[in-house]
Amino acid sequence: MPLAAHAQGSPITITQPWSRATPPGAAVGAAYLDIINTGAADTLVGVESPVAADVEVHVDYEEGGLMRMRPVPRLPVPARGHVHLGSGGLHVMLMRLKQPLKEGEHFPLTLVFEHAGRILVQVPVRGLGAMGPTG
Helix, strand or coil: CCCEECCCCCCEEEEEEEEECCCCCCCEEEEEEEEEECCCCEEEEEEECCCEEEEEEEEEEEECCEEEEEECCCEEECCCCEEEECCCCEEEEEEEECCCCCCCCEEEEEEEECCCEEEEEEEEEECCCCCCCCC
16 A cells, blocks of 8 residues: 555645554544645645544644643645644544544545645554554
8 A cells, every 4th residue: 555645736745644543432543644745835724534523633732731732724834845744743633433443454534735635545554552654
């Protein structure tokens, strides 16, 4: 399975998508990936997946010694730039999961950009303790 996706003619490429398996009964999961832009500035305006009722980009931050999370409804992607969505920072939240995320499987994730349009990527599910897209 390829670890990159882009829409034909688009300057946006999605690389290294991955997710962790979820324990039985978990209501939330997360997906991680890199956005590489070889063209003009763009903005990620939405994320969709059939595995969850709600899908949003979130960012982790520290406040008063506690880790918190908030949605990021519009994520700028700089011209000829790179945006990393990884554990402990920006990431895709999969809320109200419709099914568990199982190691060895994959699921579709569609990223919606203001200019580049819709880009579909297949997200491989790694083990419960995985720390990255491979291994």
